[in-house]
Amino acid sequence: MSNGVETRILAARMVQAIVFDGRSLKAVLKESLSQLDDSRDRALAEAILMAVVRNARRYALGLDSMMARPLGRRDTDLRSLLYVGMAQLLELQLPTHAALATTVDAAHAMRRTRQSGMVNAILRRLQREGLPEQDAMWEWPDFLRNAVIEAYPDQAAEVFARSAQQAPLFLRVNARRGTRAAYLQRLADADIEARAVAADPYAVQLTTSLSMQQLPGFAEGDVSVQDLSAQLVTPLLDVEEHMSVFDACAAPGGKAASLLERFAPKRLVATDNNARRVQQIRETLQRTVGDLPGVEVLLEDARKFEDGRHFDRILMDAPCSGTGVVRRQPDILLHRRPDDLEALVTTQRELLNHAWNLLQPGGVLVYATCSIMPAENAEQIAAFVRRHADASCEPPSDADVYGMPILIEDWYCGHQRLPGDLDADGFFYARLRKSHPGEAA
Numbered sequence: 001m002s003n004g005v006e007t008r009i010l011a012a013r014m015v016q017a018i019v020f021d022g023r024s025l026k027a028v029l030k031e032s033l034s035q036l037d038d039s040r041d042r043a044l045a046e047a048i049l050m051a052v053v054r055n056a057r058r059y060a061l062g063l064d065s066m067m068a069r070p071l072g073r074r075d076t077d078l079r080s081l082l083y084v085g086m087a088q089l090l091e092l093q094l095p096t097h098a099a100l101a102t103t104v105d106a107a108h109a110m111r112r113t114r115q116s117g118m119v120n121a122i123l124r125r126l127q128r129e130g131l132p133e134q135d136a137m138w139e140w141p142d143f144l145r146n147a148v149i150e151a152y153p154d155q156a157a158e159v160f161a162r163s164a165q166q167a168p169l170f171l172r173v174n175a176r177r178g179t180r181a182a183y184l185q186r187l188a189d190a191d192i193e194a195r196a197v198a199a200d201p202y203a204v205q206l207t208t209s210l211s212m213q214q215l216p217g218f219a220e221g222d223v224s225v226q227d228l229s230a231q232l233v234t235p236l237l238d239v240e241e242h243m244s245v246f247d248a249c250a251a252p253g254g255k256a257a258s259l260l261e262r263f264a265p266k267r268l269v270a271t272d273n274n275a276r277r278v279q280q281i282r283e284t285l286q287r288t289v290g291d292l293p294g295v296e297v298l299l300e301d302a303r304k305f306e307d308g309r310h311f312d313r314i315l316m317d318a319p320c321s322g323t324g325v326v327r328r329q330p331d332i333l334l335h336r337r338p339d340d341l342e343a344l345v346t347t348q349r350e351l352l353n354h355a356w357n358l359l360q361p362g363g364v365l366v367y368a369t370c371s372i373m374p375a376e377n378a379e380q381i382a383a384f385v386r387r388h389a390d391a392s393c394e395p396p397s398d399a400d401v402y403g404m405p406i407l408i409e410d411w412y413c414g415h416q417r418l419p420g421d422l423d424a425d426g427f428f429y430a431r432l433r434k435s436h437p438g439e440a441a
Helices: 005-020 025-035 039-054 056-065 073-090 096-109 113-129 142-151 156-163 180-189 254-262 275-288 338-357 378-387
Strands: 170-173 194-196 203-206 223-225 244-247 267-272 295-299 311-317 359-369 391-394 404-408 411-417 427-434
Touching: 005 025, 005 039, 005 073, 005 096, 025 039, 039 056, 039 073, 056 073, 073 096, 073 113, 096 113, 142 156, 170 180, 170 254, 180 194, 180 203, 244 254, 254 267, 254 275, 254 311, 267 275, 275 295, 311 338, 338 359, 338 378, 378 391, 378 404, 378 411, 378 427, 391 411
Parallel strands: 244 267, 244 311, 267 295, 311 359
Antiparallel strands: 170 203, 170 223, 194 203, 359 427, 391 427, 404 411, 411 427
């Protein structure tokens, strides 16, 4: 392992990119961590970054309270480094010497020698006094916090608390490559603790976090990393081998892979409107199922896609606010703006309306989001059913594993899981059936 200075500098640069420059956490991690050769350094840099992003508002208030004059707009690199030091002392609870010395040395290496004494003084004061505890809800911007409280007055406190916690790691065993029992044995042989998840026959939960590359058979496609909530989407389609399936918003390809692993439909068309994400879908399918006949991955906007044929099943994991996965992507709370939700609801409505035209009578469309916002979920489905006389929303047969049923004016409008239920992400599920002409929906 390195002396730690390079790790702290990289962590500070990632913090600056996400917290101050508005970049995506996923993108920054993907492009940055490879700069560190040692896996332990990469793990530490990621842990520091996640701690900072989860506590960005608390750290900002705490740092400003300790300074006679707040740092200026040109000092975001220095502020980012101080956040890195704060995370090491407060959340990671690293040995004081390691946290202080390496962070001060990093200030020198970043050509902030004149401020290194201030960095040392602030971190030593922090080590002595700490920061006041803050309710997790204050990390949420006002408009999202108020929306959660309004939608879930009895569960809001738990939503905020669970969204601030580190998410567990779930795996999906490839049904084409073996059984869950056999894979659990492989994990045991590798001294990796895991348990079977009752909600799904292919789901496994790890008791400790590790990298994908450490998983037996990951490179060969024997297993994939996928949260339990996402794994439970594809069974709702009730796919049979003779059917055709349209995966309308397929990136990064996990649900398309799950469909092919478990149900082997005759035809699968997976689309996304971004070339980089289309490549992700292709890489995911190549790793998990290889080249299969009847599978097409296309660069298409699902709001405009036409190929002259109708589908028996349509999966729409719609673009959304991501408010159900804050514990995995805490930068959502930094980047979401009030007008984002309205734009997302419009996009979802357009996707649903167009996809419905591609569905065979008697077919099923499953609408899912990783959001907990009613406007994106149950309210979206209620409005859709009102617009389409041939649409009905059906509850799943095993409803207990999908969270809580949502009713609007006594209409069933889908199931909502809140973050942490079954240890899984927040997720919404709606199964829509299209009636035949002349048949009552």
